[in-house]
Structures are given as C-alpha cells and as structure tokens.
Amino acid sequence: MSKLLNGYLGEIKAIVNDIREEPLESLQLKSNLRDDLGIDSMMALELMADIEKAYSMHITESELKSLSDVESLIELIERHKVKKNNA
C-alpha cells in the first residue's frame, strides 16, 4: 500500500474515531461508512466538516450523498486536490 494511501487511512481513521468517540478496530478502503464504521446521517455531516477542515476543501451536498465507503471518500479528496492544483 502506498505511503499516500496509508496517510489517508490514518487521518480518516483518527477523524472517524473522534466522531464515534470510540476507537475503530480497523478501517479499510472498502469499509462502508454506514455499515462498517457506524457513520449515520448526522455523523456524516460532522465527518464532512472535519474532512473539509483537514483538507481545505468544500464538499457539496451531492458529493456527500455519493459517498459510500472510505475509498470513495479518498477519491473525492484526491479530485478536490487535483482541482485545487489546476486552479
């Protein structure tokens, strides 16, 4: 696994742990946000706010609704990073 991906997983795990207020046993690329990580619709708002702050980005409502697992979240962060670099 790449260093970049490991970095994302570690950072996202720390954010999710803070929101859940209890540590996750594991967080994988394919971990489903709701079913595996226990992120309900209200926790998702908090997660998005923390991700926006951590990565200096703005997540739209439709982007939020399209997220299903950790991989889709990392892809979204990467897309915003590319957009920012190209701006």
Next chain:
Amino acid sequence: MLIVSELNIRELLPHREPFLFLDKIISCVSGESISVSKQFDKDEYFFSGHFPGYPIVPGAIISEAIAQACCVLFCVTYGYDEERLYALGKLRMNFLNSLYPQQNMIININAIKLISSGGFFKAVATHGNIKLAEGQFSMSVKKVLNESKKS
C-alpha cells in the same frame, strides 16, 4: 445580511409555549449564522423545581433554545415547511456559568456544515460578557409521519 424580525419566529418554528425558547432574532445570514435572544421570566414553570428557592435556567433548556435557533437558521436557508420535524443528533456542550430569571441570553450559532437534510453547528450562549455555554451539535430534518401527527 438578511435581518429577520421577532414576528417571524412563529412563522419559522413549529415550537409553541411552553416549549418555545426564543424571543427575538437579532440577525441571520442564510446558510451561515444566526444570533437570537431569550429572557426567561421568573414565572417559568420549571423554576419552581429547578431549584426550589434558587431558580436557575436548566442546561437542557439552554440546549433546546440553541437547537431552536438552529431550526430558524435552517428555515431561513431552506424555507419553512410545516411537514418538517427536527431531530437532535449529537450534543457536545460545556456549561460554564448559570443563567438566572430575567437575565437576557444571547445565542450565536455558526453553521459548520448545513445541507438540506440537516446541519452541524457551533454555538455560544452568553449573558453580557459572561459565557454561559458553548459547544457543537448536529441536527437532522425529517418529514412528519402520520403517526406523529395523531399522537
């Protein structure tokens, strides 16, 4: 900045006495922030029990007032819908000082994340220069179910 007068509170909130805890909307910026005020009369029903001979506004009531302010901000942003219900999610509040009868409380709310199905907010309640409470909480909105209407 969109300024909403106190007359609009009842048009924006489904809450009514004895569970309406906002007097006046001082200012509101759609999608961003709201500032409201509330003064609790000495005859409020909960003072007789909280506490006998030493009335203090319960922290739960301050939290509810903050939640109602967030509901108003949501309505100013997305419009009023009489079929909408509000549900409190996570509440992380620190209560720092007491609020007594007939003291004015100002609540300032900033939306950290606000979308059409809910919001995540930062709140501070003050009396003059005294900070009463501060914290964060999330709220979601739902459509009224027929069962809820009946009961």
